[in-house]
Each structure stands twice: as structure tokens, then as C-alpha cells.
Amino acid sequence: MNHIISNTDTNAYQRLTDRFARMATVEEAMAMLSWDEATVMPDGGAAARADQLATLSGVVHSMLTEPAVADDLAAVAASPPASVAAQRNLDLMHRAHRQATALPGDLVEALTRQASNCEKIWRAARSASDFAMVAKPLAELLALIREKAAALAAASGLDPYDALIDGYQPGIAAAEITPVFARYETFLHTALPAVEELQAKRPHRLPGTAPFGESAQEALCRKLAAGVGLEFSGARLDRSTHPFCGGTPTDIRITTRYDENDFAAALMGVLHETGHALYEAGLPREHARQPLGHAAGMAAHESQSLIIEMQAARSEAYLNYLGPVLAEAFGQDANAFSPVRLAARLRHVQRSFIRVEADEMTYPAHVILRYRLEAAMIAGDLAVSELPGAWNDGLHHLLAVTPPDDARGCLQDIHWYCGLFGYFPSYTLGAMAAAQLMAAARRAIPSMDASLSQGDFMPLLTWLRSNVHRHGARYGFNDLLRQATGKPLDPADFEAHLTARYLA
């Protein structure tokens, strides 16, 4: 009897892994279509592409919500698989199934429609810097998002806002994030004026002389991405309006854009996306296309892009390597790319209005602002009509600057207007995790700076593969940090990093 049950359950688990592999394969197709849309698709293809992505999304949703899934999950639960990996994979299947079945079909449909509608109006509102244009569609979208949060909360036992965060980064909740962000605000209150004072005393000469030719920039980006460890036999670098890392683990598509007046944006962008790419490429192949074989979450992903871009590539050691490489790439004098001049471009701290242009020290302030506002909106404590005022007050409170208009204020980011609530904290959790991981990697690799000063990322990459990438989704955010660094998220490492870099 036991034997028969065991057989049945094994088959049920096998059926589930087959099904999740098919789902992941369709999602790979969607990733390629999204890359195509952002890079090469002619305008005429837009409507058909939206249909293709919606249809494939529906295919995946159907695969996940067919009654057979619940049956198989129930059958396996009776005698769970023996290996820890399979148990975790099964937990992640349960989680995916719970999330997919928690939302009524008409809510999903209304959300998709309203997100698309609101995003379209937001584009016009941002152009006109007129929040009033988009206030009503955003309020309607927020109402649906709050329904979604309530439904996910009911299914998971989490608080509504936590249930949204959990959709992007499992393993951390607002109760942990709030004090971490409050502490950072306190740190910034003292550190930022101190950095500004120090900076004012130093010469501010930018590196090199524009123009920096696009093809020279592109060749340089390829060279440095390859130097970090990206293998172009399984990757491409292309152009898009908004840089991203897409594709699949064996066919990674990173993009950037080039500005001939500023080589640094494209270069640092490519190194950032290369960090994402290396994470994808380093995920456990033996669990490919299984929930366990995916990345651990968006904050974990951001930690991998930022450990390359912010921790390693902007380190003193790497700037020493970078200078001559840049001089050669642009055919300019090596003195024009001295560490001091590179730092003037790559390590300059400045209060500003725009999140995506912010330096690593003030960036968290932008995220903290959004975190507090979206938490209040989800809780029902902040109405959409109050958002512009709350935004401007909040930014002034954090950075003592006030946006001149809503285009440079609460209209600047797409996230809320296309329904992304709960995503923002991942940026700063990722930055803090990157500092914590880098500190641990430095302890494990005493020669880190010697390697980076030769442009050699292999020691760091090997450590990341072993301590982060190969685990896939085995751990939630804090557990991933715990096993890699010996402790859960600890903002002290990020503060120590900033202090060492900007206040030494």
C-alpha cells in the first residue's frame, strides 16, 4: 500500500515538474518577444505583439490553474519528496499556484485593462507635467491593486502591502524594511552634508573630452562586459530606449543606449545589466525551468547588478584599471581618465529630483519616499489626490529639495501607473545586500582589490556563483544573505561602504 501511494506521488511530482517546465518554456518565449519589442520591432507590430504576449500569458495562467495542478499538489503533499531541493521546489510550486488562484479572473482582467489604460494616460500627463490628467485613472487602478493585495493577503496570511512586496521579493516584509529605511534616513542626515563639504573642496574635472563615438563606446562595453564574465556565445548587447537585461539563461539579451557627450551612462549601464546577466547565467542548470531554478527575487537580482556596477566597477581598484582602457578606447590621453577625474563622474554625490539619475548615496532617499507613499496608499491612508503634495513634502524632508513640477516629481516613474506597487523597496534592499555581499566576499578574498585593479572579476564572480547564483530560488531574501554572509540584512555594511568611499 505504501509502495502504491509512493508511486502515485512520484508521478504527481513528475507531472508537476513537467508542467512547470512547459510554463517556464512559454515564459522564455515571452521574454524573447519582449526583447524584440523593445529593440527591433517596427511600430506596426505593436498591437499584434501585445496580443501575442497576452495570449501566451493566458496560456501560462491556464497551465497553472487547471484542476489537475491542485490535484497533483494535494497528492504530493500526502508524502512529500525526499530531497530538500525537491521539497523547496514543491513549496515554490504551491506558492505560484496560490498566487495564481487567489485572484478572481475578472479582477485579473480589470487590472490588466486598467494598468494599460493608466500607463497610456500617464505618458501624456508626464509630457504635460499635469498630474490631474492621470489622477482618476490612477485612483481606479489603485482601488484594483488594493483588491489584489487583499486577495493575496487572504490567501497567504501576509499583510496586504507585504503580500505585494512578496510578489517581487519573497523573504522580507515591511516590518523589517521600515526600521532599516528609518536608520538610513538618520545616517543620510549626517553623512550627506559631510560628503558635500568634502566634495566641495576637491577639484571637479570630468574625465575625457566629448564626443565619445558610439561605436567606440559599444566596443568598450562589449570588452568590459566580457571582462566581467559575460560570454557572448550565449548573450547579445543591443540598443533600447530603456536599458534592461532580458532573454533566457543560455541566450541573454542586455541593452543600453549611447550618449556621445557622456560615455559613463552606457558603460555603467552595461556593467549593471551584466551583473543581472551573470546571475541568470549562473542559476542552477539542474533546476532549469523549475521554480527552484529561478532567481531569488527582484532585490536579490538588484544586488547582483549593483555588486558589479556600484561595488566592484566603481571601486578605486577598478578605476585604476579602467582609466587606460578608456583612454585607448577613445584615443585620448591617459591623464584625462585619472582616478580623480573618473571619480568626479562616477562617484559624485548630488541631491536631485530624479531617481534614475541619482548617485548611490541619495538613491535610497528616492526609494524611501516611494516606499512610504505606496505603503500609505495601499493602507488607505493616502488618497491619490494628495500624492503630489505628499511627494514634494516627503522629498523635501529627505533631501531638502523640491521638484519644480510633477514631471520631475510624482510623475517621473512608470511603476505605479502600470500597477507596480511593492516593487520600489527592492532597489534599495538590493543596494544594501550588494554592500553586505561585497563585504563578505572581501573577507573571503583578501586579494579582491589586487584582482579588480587588473580588471579581473573572476574571484568575485566565482564567489557570487557559489554563494548566490547556484542557489537559485532556494532561499528567501534574508536567508540568502544569512547563508552567504552569516547574517540577515544588515544596513551597517552599506553605511560602512558609503563612509569608506565618500568620507574617508
Added chain:
Amino acid sequence: MNHIISNTDTNAYQRLTDRFARMATVEEAMAMLSWDEATVMPDGGAAARADQLATLSGVVHSMLTEPAVADDLAAVAASPPASVAAQRNLDLMHRAHRQATALPGDLVEALTRQASNCEKIWRAARSASDFAMVAKPLAELLALIREKAAALAAASGLDPYDALIDGYQPGIAAAEITPVFARYETFLHTALPAVEELQAKRPHRLPGTAPFGESAQEALCRKLAAGVGLEFSGARLDRSTHPFCGGTPTDIRITTRYDENDFAAALMGVLHETGHALYEAGLPREHARQPLGHAAGMAAHESQSLIIEMQAARSEAYLNYLGPVLAEAFGQDANAFSPVRLAARLRHVQRSFIRVEADEMTYPAHVILRYRLEAAMIAGDLAVSELPGAWNDGLHHLLAVTPPDDARGCLQDIHWYCGLFGYFPSYTLGAMAAAQLMAAARRAIPSMDASLSQGDFMPLLTWLRSNVHRHGARYGFNDLLRQATGKPLDPADFEAHLTARYLA
């Protein structure tokens, strides 16, 4: 009661059109992924891409073979839709369903596996020019194809070989093709030596002086494709090893390859693919993603590429326009691109071994050879082991030349080795249809040559849109020709075209 039945049937038809639209949308995704694979995908993505395409193919197959489809088809049959278009659409749904359900699942799987296996071995065999290497896998594949043909024949009432032809071009059968091809053989027997004799008397100076820069060629291809009517707001031109037209009607992807020693291959290739592209772009939007909204078949499709490439673009009138355009594009003297010199490259007839390099007069001989051999193989009258001998005898009979080896003989084309039997006749049926359509268009548009000599394709394109494109799959091959030209396939127009062009 009638009212209730009518309602039920209407809903069944609506469910069917919804389902076929979803299937077509997934097939669009597959078309984009295939384009990506052939043009930009890094090698590392090959295995994952094969899985993606196989999975999506399985998704479409499941959508088509779920029991609900048979139920809905039966429900609608009880009281068919009122409009002729809907009736034809329903017929095409029945046809697709019959074809999908005719083959047992294990046969489909065995075919997919053996086609992939045989194609791989064929690549090595062709490189080594060693037919023996691939004889056994081809024989095994042929056995499966014969099973498939028998199953399709049983389901459709057609003869086995006709059932295969019908899979690529509905509306014509071997009983009609055989005499048409025999007649062409007779024509060629007299015409070819006569053309050779005339040609020998003319000077043979090729146009222009190599090298023809790749970027100049590409710009030229874009300009001329746009001149023919391709709108790049809904299309792209890229590079691939084997030129093709892919994508979707609103996002067409054509490709070519460039040879700096010969501008004509890329240019004529692009005009050929532009003909395919214009057909796709001209399909009836009101039936988009329905069976009725697709092209009428592969021979019909080839007629649209060849009417642009062979009929129009190689006409005396267009060559007069082309000469100065080429001279300007390559920065060379206009005299180097005189009609006589252009004709020496673009209208030169020559007996050869290779189908894809053949001129329009000898090309049908290559197709007739393959048609007769594959018909005999499907009928069981020709064993795979006898193929090389039969090939060489057949080619000698048709063109009085003998391939020096099998690489330039029966190993040259991929078709049979990846399971395509019944496809070859479409090439020559398309060429003949192109001549027949062009003759009809010329009757309708007396100013055709005046337009072409200005590079103006609009009169021809307008006629094709109205008489071919807008019908989608409403007609089978002969019916399409009948309504556009007043008669079913008539090889006399193709002979008249060749006689006028090469023997005047």
C-alpha cells in the same frame, strides 16, 4: 426551438473563431522566434529555442485537438453560418482539424524525431558528398512520411501523394500537375537550345565592377523594396544565411545575404521576399488570425514573390529604370548598367546542377525531376537506395547534364531530409501562376510597362491586392487563378512569357 439551435450554433462558431485566433496568435509568436533564431540568436540559445518552438507547437496542437473543437464543429454543422466567408472559414477549420486529428500522436512524435535526426545526418552527408551516410535515416523517414500520407489520404479521400501536396497547396493535384510538367518538358526540349543559340551570339558583359559595398547594397535593397510597396513602418530587412520572409502581416521580417562580388543575388532576393511580404501585408485584415485570413498556399505565395522578382523586376521596362539607380548607388558609370549588361546577369539562361541558382527557364526542370522522384518514392515505386542513380538519369534526361557528385545532385536540397515531400511542385506552379497573373494584369493595365520603367509598382500592386491578396485563403489554387485570370492553371502563359523574353 430553431431560435435556440441558432443561438447555440452562433456561440459554437464564435468559440471556434476565438480559438483559431488564439492559435494563430501563438503561431505569430513562433514566427517571431524563428526569425530571431535565423538572424540574431547567439549559438548558446539553440537548445532552448528548439524547446520553445516545440512547446508552442504542442500548445497549438492541443488547442486544435481538444474535444471541444469536434463538439463545436459538429454543433455548427447542424446550421452553418449565413455568409459565404464564414462558411469557407468553417470549411478551413474542418480541414485543419481533420489534418491534426488524422495522425496518431506517436506517428507525429516519431516524424518530428526522425526528421530532426535525418536532417542532422544530411548536413554531414552533404559536406562529405556521401549519400550512403544518409540513406538509412532517409529510408526510415520516408517510411514514416508514407504512413502520414496514408493517414491523411484516409481522412481526406485524396490519394496519398495528393494529400501531401494538399498540405502545402490546396486546390491542385498530381493528376493536373503531371501533364502540365510533361508539356513543359516538351517546350523546354525545343526552347532551351534555341535560347542558348541566341545567347551565344550576344556579347556577355556583366554589369558594373566589383566590389559592390555591402552597405550600398543594403541601402539599395531598402530603397527598391520600398519602391515596390513594402512599408518599413511594419517591416524589417535583416541578414541571414538563407534568405526568407517571416514575421506577421503587420510586422514582416525579410532577410537576405550580401556578396560584394555580386549585387544581383541580394537585390533580386530582397525583391523576391518583398513579393512574399506584400502578399502577407495585403491579406484581408477583417479575417486576420482566421484560417480564411491566411495565404492561399505555398504555390500561391510563390506566385507573389515571382511576379515581383521574375515578371516585373526583370522586365525590360524595369531594367531601364534600374540601371541609373544602380549606377548611382555604387557610384559607377551608368553605361556599366545598361539594359544589355543587366540582362547578361539577370536574364541569362544556363543548364546547371543546382536548383536554387537556376534561371527561370531551367528552374522548372529541377522541380520536375524532384516531383517525379518524390511521387515515385511515396508510391513505393522508387527505393531510397536507387535515388542517386534515378536523380542523375532524370537530370540528364531533362537538361542533358550530370552532377559530378551527390552533393551537387540528390543531396543538394534539405526538403526530403527534413520530411518535406509534396512541397517541390509549388515552386513551378508558382512560377507558372505568376506568368498567368502577370498576363492578366497586363491586359487590365495597358500602361504596365510605362509604370515599371518609372520604377512604379503601384498599378501592379493594386491589381494583385484586389485579385489575389484580399482573398486570403478563400480559394484553392485553381479557383484563385480562375477568378483572377478567367481560367485555371494554364502553362501557355508561362511559355509565352519565356518565349517573349528569351526568344524574341
